[in-house]
Amino acid sequence: MKDSPESHEQVAGNGLLHRRMFLAASAAAVGAGIAPSRLSAEPLPVEPWMQIPGAGFVGYGQPSKFEEKVARTWASAPGTTGTGSARTPHQRLNGMMTPSGLHYERSHSGIPDINPDAHRVVIHGLVKRPLVFTVDDLSRYPLVSRIAFLECAGNSGILFQKAPAPVNIQAIHGLLSCSEWTGVKLSVLLEEAGVDASAKWLLAEGADAAGMSRSVPLEKAMDDAMVALYQNGERVRPSNGYPVRLLLPGFEGNMNVKWLRRIKLTEGPTMTKDETSKYTVTLPSGKSLQFVFPMEAKSVITHPSPGLTMRGPGLYEISGLAWSGYGKIAKVEVSADGGKSWGLAALQEPVLPKALTRFRMPWRWDGAPVTLQSRSTDETGYVQPNRAQLIALRGDRGNFHNNMITSWGVSDKGEVKNVYA
C-alpha cells in the first residue's frame, strides 16, 4: 500500500499502526483500511430461529453446538488416561479470562473423585496447634477473590527444539490459563495454627493417588497464598483441585497443589520428587537451577496464530496475552519484521498483577510475508528475551521456564506458522 496521509500513524515496520488508532475511531484512518473493492452484501433472509420458539431452560448451560471445536487437547502417559496435561485453546479465545472447562490441566495420577464432606485439610509440623479443617469450616472464613494466571513450568518447552515444530499456539503455549479464584488467605489459617519461629518452609500435599507434593517458602505462604474454594464464581472444577486447591499467584503451576489435604511446616524444603527430579533447569555446565518459582514475564500473539489463516491484505487487529509472575505488565511491544522494529501495543484494562493481560495492536497487512512477534516488559523493568538470548543464558536443554519470544511467520497466502527468527 502506498503511503497514505495517515502514514504518520505507522509506528513500526511492515504496517504496524498506532495503538490508539482503533480507540480514537478516526474515520479517515479506519476508512483507509477498508478495501474499496468489497462486494455488496446479499439480501438478508429470515432464518427459522427468528420465527420458532427456541430451546427450554437447562440447569447448567453449555456453549453453542457450533463451538465444539473450542476444546482442550491432551496427552497422557503410556498406560494412563489422566496422567499428563490438557491444553487451553488460546487461538479460539479472547479477553483475559479462561472458561473453567477450558482451563489447562496437569495431573500426576488422574482426577480424584473427592467427596467434599469427607475431605479434610490438615495443618501441622512446626506449629503450636495442629489443626484439621472441613470444607464447610473453610467456607465459613472471610473469603477473598483475585484474578491470577496459572502456567505450567513446562509450558512452551517445545520452543527449545532445534527446528520449529509445525504446531499451533495450543500445543506450544496451552499450559497457561487465567481465572478468578476465591478462598481463604493461607496466612489466616497459619496464624491460627501458630507458626513456630523455626519454620521457614511448608510442604503442600494433594489427596490424589500421586500425593503430589511441593515445598513452598513460608514467606510466600504469608504473602498472597490462598486456599482456593471457588474458580470463576463456582466451586473449583475437579480437574483444578476440587474441593480445595492451593493458589500461589505467579508461581509455577505445579506448586499450586490441587486437592490440597495437608500443609506441614518445616525448617527446610522436603526435596520432593517434583522439586528435584522435575521442575529444575539444567544448564550447559551440568548444574541445575532449583526453586525457580515465579513464572517470568512473557507474551504471545494469539491472533493471528497458526491455523488462523488471514483473508487477504487489509486492516487487522493483532491481539495476544502478556503476563508476569513478578507483578503487572508495564508494556507490550509488537514487531512485524522479526524484531527489527517495535511498536507499542494497547493494553486492555484491567491490567492486574500476576494475571493475564490482553494486548491489542492495529496492523495494516500489505500481503507480503512477515514475521510477527510480541515482547513484554513487566513493572520490575524485566524485558522478555528472544530465543537466542534465552539459549545464551541457559542453553536449550532447560525444558522448564521457557519465556522466549514466539515468532509467527505469515506467508503471502496469509498462512501462519511457528518459525524461529
Next chain:
Amino acid sequence: MSTRKLLAAGTLLALCSAAFAQSPNLGKPISPEDLAAWDISIGPDGAGLPPGSGTPKQGEEVFNTKCQACHGAKGAGQPNDRLVGGMGTLAGDKPAVKTVGSYWPYATTLFDYVRRAMPYVDSKSLSNDEVYAVAAYILSLNGVIGDTETMNAQTLPHVKMPNRDGFIPFHRGE
C-alpha cells in the same frame, strides 16, 4: 473486686491469650497419632522414615512383580520413566538422561515418592519393608550402593547420591 468483675477480667485475659481472637478459629485440634496415616513426607535428613528395612535382593522381587511392567527390566525404562543410568550426561549440549542415579540428589526422595505414588495403579499399598527394598534395588542398579547393603531409616539418609551437589538455588536473571 466483685466476682462478676473477676469473671469479666478472666474472660478478657482468655480472649487476649488466644493468639487471634478475631479469627474464626474453626479448625479442630488433631493429635500426631490421628494424622499419622497422612504424615508420609520424608525430609532430606531422613526425618519421618519409618521402621523397617530392605535389601537389593528383596527389592528385585518386588520390582519384577510390581514395577517392571512400566519401568522396564532392571529399571531401563519404557514405556514409562527410566530409573537407571545416564551418569555423565548432564553437562554439555546433548540431551541429559535424568534418572534416579544420574540426577536425583537425595535417596530419601526415592522412599518418599515410591511410598506415596507407586505402584501407579495402587499407590500407598507397599509395606515399608517393600519400599526400603525397592529403593535399595534401584540404588544398587545405579551402582550407588552395593548389592548387599541394607536400606533402613539409619542408612538411607546417608547414601551419597552422585548428583547431590548438582543444584543451585535460583536467583532472578540466571
